[in-house]
Amino acid sequence: xxxxxxxxxxxxxxxxxxxxxxxxxxxxxxxxxxxxxxxxxxxxxxxxxxxxxxxxxxxxxxxxxxxxxxxxxxxxxxxxxxxxxxxxxxxxxxxxxxxxxxxxxxxxxxxxxxxxxxxxxxxxxxxxxxxxxxxxxxxxxxxxxxxxxxxxxxxxxxxxxxxxxxxxxxxxxxxxxxxxxxxxxxxxxxxxxxxxxxxxxxxxxxxxxxxxxxxxxxxxxxxxxxxxxxxxxxxxxxxxxxxxxxxxxxxxxxxxxxxxxxxxxxxxxxxxxxxxxxxxxxxxxxxxxxxxxxxxxxxxxxxxxxxxxxxxxxxxxxxxxxxxxxxxxxxxxxxxxxxxxxxxxxxxxxxxxxxxxxxxxxxxxxxxxxxxxxxxxxxxxxxxxxxxxxxxxxxxxxxxxxxxx
Ligand SMILES: Cc1cc2nc3c(=O)[nH]c(=O)nc-3n(C[C@H](O)[C@H](O)[C@H](O)COP(=O)(O)OP(=O)(O)OC[C@H]3O[C@@H](n4cnc5c(N)ncnc54)[C@H](O)[C@@H]3O)c2cc1C
Numbered sequence: 001x002x003x004x005x006x007x008x009x010x011x012x013x014x015x016x017x018x019x020x021x022x023x024x025x026x027x028x029x030x031x032x033x034x035x036x037x038x039x040x041x042x043x044x045x046x047x048x049x050x051x052x053x054x055x056x057x058x059x060x061x062x063x064x065x066x067x068x069x070x071x072x073x074x075x076x077x078x079x080x081x082x083x084x085x086x087x088x089x090x091x092x093x094x095x096x097x098x099x100x101x102x103x104x105x106x107x108x109x110x111x112x113x114x115x116x117x118x119x120x121x122x123x124x125x126x127x128x129x130x131x132x133x134x135x136x137x138x139x140x141x142x143x144x145x146x147x148x149x150x151x152x153x154x155x156x157x158x159x160x161x162x163x164x165x166x167x168x169x170x171x172x173x174x175x176x177x178x179x180x181x182x183x184x185x186x187x188x189x190x191x192x193x194x195x196x197x198x199x200x201x202x203x204x205x206x207x208x209x210x211x212x213x214x215x216x217x218x219x220x221x222x223x224x225x226x227x228x229x230x231x232x233x234x235x236x237x238x239x240x241x242x243x244x245x246x247x248x249x250x251x252x253x254x255x256x257x258x259x260x261x262x263x264x265x266x267x268x269x270x271x272x273x274x275x276x277x278x279x280x281x282x283x284x285x286x287x288x289x290x291x292x293x294x295x296x297x298x299x300x301x302x303x304x305x306x307x308x309x310x311x312x313x314x315x316x317x318x319x320x321x322x323x324x325x326x327x328x329x330x331x332x333x334x335x336x337x338x339x340x341x342x343x344x345x346x347x348x349x350x351x352x353x354x355x356x357x358x359x360x361x362x363x364x365x366x367x368x369x370x371x372x373x374x375x376x377x378x379x380x381x382x383x384x385x386x387x388x389x390x391x392x393x394x395x396x397x398x399x400x401x402x403x404x405x
Pocket of ligand 1 (some may be wrong): 180386389
């Protein structure tokens with residue numbers, strides 16, 4: 001006791017050795033599912049996390065994902081899936097992200113963001129053709145919204161054009177920051193199909209196959225965190241796409257995009273929870289073992305109160321998220337609540353990772369502990385799937401819509 005404590009000596013169980021296995025605000029089936037996913041991740045994800053992060057090893061990350069028996073959780077039963085709702089997706093997102101935020105993000109882009117809109121809007125033929133590969137791990141999906149000229153103002157700045165010619169469209173333009181872009185088989189792609197109207201009335205969602213001639217991966221970005229998750233700059237040079245690959249209806253891509261965003265934000269919120277939980281556990285355990293001034297760090301209120309705040313963020317936001325997930329499963333529109341829990345949890349994850357490093361001091365800043373990875377990983381939550389500022393803007397606009405000025 002007293003010296004720097006080795007990571008191995010903490011006997012961590014990724015966020016749960018200091019919390020009950022059974023959370024009473026989840027059902028028995030949900031808690032059983034949580035434990036099953038956690039045990040699978042302990043055996044299959046834990047051994048490869050460091051390698052994926054240090055080497056930015058996207059091949060290993062994708063290979064690990066493809067082995068997962070949970071890729072079909074959101075697929076309806078009549079399409080061969082497990083037919084689980086948003087609540088299960090959140091449990092899964094939290095558990096997987098407590099181990100690897102990068103792999104969970106590859107899952108999110110493929111099984112939620114690509115497959116989700118097809119489940120909702122796809123024709124029977126589209127469902128048949130595109131969903132089974134995602135569900136059995138032979139195919140990877142992605143979502144393509146962002147462009148160099150359109151980030152927060154994604155639709156206003158969209159320049160990717162799909163020009164109609166007979167029974168197909170010709171695509172020209174670029175997409176940037178596309179998760180899974182360089183490894184994807186399919187992309188749910190948004191393009192402008194009518195220049196004569198406001199952009200949100202002239203945008204269409206397509207299912208794009210990446211073996212189409214003219215598709216080019218310009219580069220994978222080297223991000224500070226979520227290393228191993230491919231995130232790519234893509235170019236479309238005269239790519240021919242059949243009209244039957246329109247998802248939903250021509251010029252009605254906005255409806256598809258808005259549907260997908262709520263699902264994405266709920267899943268990403270659950271990811272921040274997993275990340276925060278792992279950071280909390282390291283700091284909690286360490287603070288009970290490390291001694292200074294002949295006392296454990298935990299015995300100082302300056303340290304234990306930080307942990308009280310971290311624990312409260314995790315516990316209370318998980319309860320809020322579970323409630324929102326159940327409301328979504330029951331068909332309620334929760335756009336404001338989803339935006340709120342997403343930006344709150346994103347901020348909480350950054351704060352938790354940062355405070356956890358502070359609690360460990362110098363060793364927390366080193367690669368001896370995974371806290372520096374959690375800290376690097378956590379930052380993206382405040383940027384992707386709607387920045388903190390844009391989510392607050394969305395809520396401020398909704399407040400005026402609901403209550404006037
Ligand atoms: C790792 C990663 C993964 C991603 N994955 C995907 C993906 O799979 N598919 C996809 O389509 N996109 C993806 N994105 C893109 C992501 O959604 C955008 O980065 C995000 O929407 C912000 O856009 P931007 O980066 O262009 O920032 P900008 O829009 O240029 O914003 C810059 C800053 O200005 C602020 N700002 C902008 N407008 C306002 C305003 N009106 N009021 C106040 N502040 C404002 C923003 O909040 C931000 O802080 C990903 C990005 C990253 C980094």
